[in-house]
Amino acid sequence: MxxxxxxxxxxxxxxxxxxxxxxxxxxxxxxxxxxxxxxxxxxxPAGPTPVRHPLAQGSVWDSVYTAAQAARGEATFRKTCAACHGDSLKGIDDAPPLTGTEFHKSWDGNSLSAIFTKINNDMPSDNPGTLSKPQVAEVVAFILQYNAYPAGKADLAASADSLGGIKFLPKP
Ligand code: HEC
Known part of the structure; x- marks a missing residue:
């Protein structure tokens, strides 16, 4: 038991x-x-949303102009700037190139407000001050497009003050 x-x-x-x-x-x-x-x-994986490169933010790599704006800028450039800077933006005589190594050397690290102000105040050098601010922004957009920076969904602003936060930087 x-x-x-x-x-x-x-x-x-x-x-x-x-x-x-x-x-x-x-x-x-x-x-x-x-x-x-x-x-x-x-x-x-992050899915279908395109991943923005973190270094692109605040730079010309952040899709800061539209293709339509650049197309208007190209028309102005051909009419008003190409005689001195060249059809392929390589520069002629005293007029410096607006593309290529030399261009990047003078502008990398600078903001778009600097190039906007330069064009707005001094260009075309034979007739400065004749472009409206929207036209200057369009020409800057064309220069960006020509240098293979990506286009986006919003126009580049037509004032130097709004462009201080966008820098020319080498490809991230
Ligand atoms: C009559 C000739 C002439 C015309 C037209 C002209 N430029 Fe220029 N541009 C020059 C010369 C010369 C310089 C260099 C002297 C200076 O910086 O002012 C220059 C300099 C520049 C620079 C500065 C380049 C750098 O790397 O320092 C930019 C940007 C520019 N031009 C853009 C334009 C645009 C955009 C137009 C058309 C709206 C234009 N230019 C029309 C002659 C011209």
């Missing part, structure tokens, strides 16, 4: 112990599953 009772309670204790360890296993599996889910979410 006593022996049987002892066996029963030992079996009961064994059952209880294995239940505890089973619960531990289930608990560990749960934690592991949660961890894997977190890792999976972290590793998921």
């Amino acid at each position: 006593i022996g049987k009772l002892g066996q029963t309670s030992r079996r009961y204790r064994d059952d209880a112990r294995s239940a505890t360890s089973r619960r531990l296993v289930i608990g560990a599996t749960g934690v592991l599953t949660a961890l894997l889910t977190v890792i999976q979410i972290a590793a998921m």
